[in-house]
Amino acid sequence: MFNYIPHTEKDISDMLAELNLSSLEELYSGLRSFQAQDIPIPEGKSQQLVDKEFNNLSKENKLYNSIFLGAGAYNHYIPAAVKSLASRQEFLTAYTPYQPEISQGILQVIFEFQSMIARLTGMDVANASVYDGSTALADAILMLSERKKNKVLLSRGIDPKTIEVLKTYLSPQNIEIDFIDLNLSGQTCLKSLNKKLDENVFAVAISQPNFYGIIERADQIGEKVKQSGSGFAIKANPISLALLKDGRECFADAVAGEGQPLGMSLSFGGPYLGFLASTKKYMRKLVGRIVGKTEDINGKESYVLTLQAREQHIRREKASSSICSNQAHCALTATLYMAVMGEKGMKEVASQCVSKAHYLAKEITKIDGYELKYKGEFFNEFVIKSKTKVDDIIKACKQNGILAGYKLSEDEILWCVTEMNDKKEMDFLVQILKEVGR
């Protein structure tokens, strides 16, 4: 049995003596009747043994040689410098920076994170992070809500898993959810939007690029939404923002998103990073922690948690959200990623994703019986409709160490390509598809 307690038997008896007690059990005097008889948990183990057991457990998960699956979690290259800096114990083992004098490092990192997210999204302000991309969009929609309107329009291009989260979050608030379908190009249908955009709608939300990889006409949608007087929220892939129009150019009030592509491992779905940015108008309605710049009494540049009147520890039930712990260490990781990749590197990742995805799509569609489902322009994911059964494709890929795309139906797969996929492995994938198709 191993423990992390430094106390010797002598320490314990000395300390108990100080308290005029003779046993640890006496610390629970009066609580005997509440105590459990037995807790069905095995005895402790040595660190060495636990290490080995977890090693074995990790081997029960399959590691693929190449990954063509995205659908909300993306396999990107993580620079060694990012991992190295993120693992510094001062960052890792600190609490929320409540004491600014000894937390300037963490506070400045969050300030830089907010700044990078604001620049990427084209928004005025950003918060210190929320739980993940889906909860970030839920927070954005709730932030845009108005007393006299109760309807939100969601594009069908939003990840269905995110839509499920939105339903969970919005259900207690008497908010009616309606959907805007996609057109044949795979983009959110402007006609359908026009028809549904009535005076009861307080917000419209889309995903950019959408779940099927298609790049939305976000600026045109935003313009329409603005004219109608409702709010506009975009859930964006942060990598795509290195190239695509930002929130401001698309008339967005809020840009939310999943920050996992910014240096976080796939890690079976978490921890990931929700980011949320908005125009100045919503600054005091943003949820969660926000860091601001100020001065100390000697006029020295300083950072503090600020605008706390929005938050639960001050406002209690009137707070804009109950969020307390967020995903700070993931925000740190994203900050490190964007600093190391830099302006050029971010653009390079995005453009490699696009170029490689288009190469693969072109090569796949050369094969007889495989075609693109949507005509619209795509980013790094695309839907292939095939005569060959999807299950057969996935199986053939697996036999060759390839993690195939996401199964949408019996004849449709959502493929994802990132900078991690080189030409050789894409050609290999195409070869496999040719053979299954036969």
Next chain:
Amino acid sequence: MTIFEKSVEGRTACPLSHCDVKEYKISSSFLRENAPKLPQVDELTAIRHYTELSKKAFGVDDGFYPLGSCTMKYNPKLNEKVAQLEGFMNIHPLQDEVQGAMKLMNILEKRLCAITGMDAFTLQPAAGAHGEFTAMLMIRAYHTSRNDLQRDKVIVPDSAHGTNPASANMAGFEIVNIPSTPDGCVDMEKLKEAVGEDTAALMLTNPNTLGIFDKNIAEIADIVHQAGGLLYYDGANLNPIMGIIRPGDTGFDLVHLNLHKTFSTPHGGGGPGSGPVGCKKFLEDFLPAPRIRETEDGFEFFKSENSIGRMMTFYGNFAVLIKALCYIETLGREGLRKSAKISVLNANYLRKKIEFLPSYTKGLCMHEFVVSLEELKDKTGVAAMDFAKGMIDYGMHPPTMYFPLIVKEALMFEPTETESKETLDRAAWAIKELYELALRSPEDFHNMPLSTPITRPDEVKAARTPELIAEE
């Protein structure tokens, strides 16, 4: 100086290979006009910048961290090591053949059931408050399923964490605040007055935020249950009773735990945490989806019929779950119980050592205690905030300040079990020094702390003229 100010046009540390296929250009109508102004630095500049910032942070690895209600115990390195295993880190949440990951989650669920006396768990919530929100949605779904639709109120004692009323509000409930007794326990008369046909639940932290175990818990449970409400356990303070007293045995119907407190996972400067929610059998069907179950062919995900739905895109903060299970497996039954007991011993020992500060926690405390500096402030002008800042100069993190709200000039100490007697002795000595200084020379506190990169920042200015992002 921010990283932006260290940027030089043209620099990059981008480590990618060259693109080996033909460049594809997206139609210009989709493209942004200007590239986002992100940093342009070389790798060493980035390394030095953030290394310097890390030195301006204070973690458990840096020193004593008696931050009450936050359980800042040591974060074992083995946890970090196993969470970094390739077979955990590089698996896609939507891929097949992840039996190891699912088994790990299933074992953790079982362990948490055993520790809390609950029948089922979800590991999905990302933090304590997210767990509270999840549980409140479950409570709502439960009453709705019984067509008990008038239950729209959640009772919260005034000693509760702010997240409690905020989470209940997010789930659409009205909040009924009830006053606590001076030791932070539930005022039984007020509770009896508050419950009724509109009661959905009572949210309770036990031991409470003054570090006292509320011995009326059985009666509290009876009152709430007889009124038709549910009893919810805020797990922020589970540490002192971990493996010894189970919320499920004392009448609670649902709990949330904070794996980043009780189960030793690092707090990361604010997160990620993990806030699993457990419940009794009769509420299991309302747990969020997806859940994990064991079948003849191994583990699989499923959604129960009356599930409240999804709380996150995937399955929760998986890497945090690995660390928590690693801790539980290492300590085992007796290790957990011993940790709980030593956390109580440490708290009582420190309290005894600094008993010159009036304690609001009467009798023996559990894992934490609250002192009030009201008297000291009246006498010397030295407030809880000043005192806390003074502690920084002695190389320790201050305790939680001004919480719970029911105590004036409150300082809340939670030493945790991983601190040695010498550390506590030294802390007690430092606090004594500060106390004597306050009596002798209170004006010295105005400039504290003196040993830090900055002195006290102007928070009013920060809020009045918010500067939330770096200028371009």
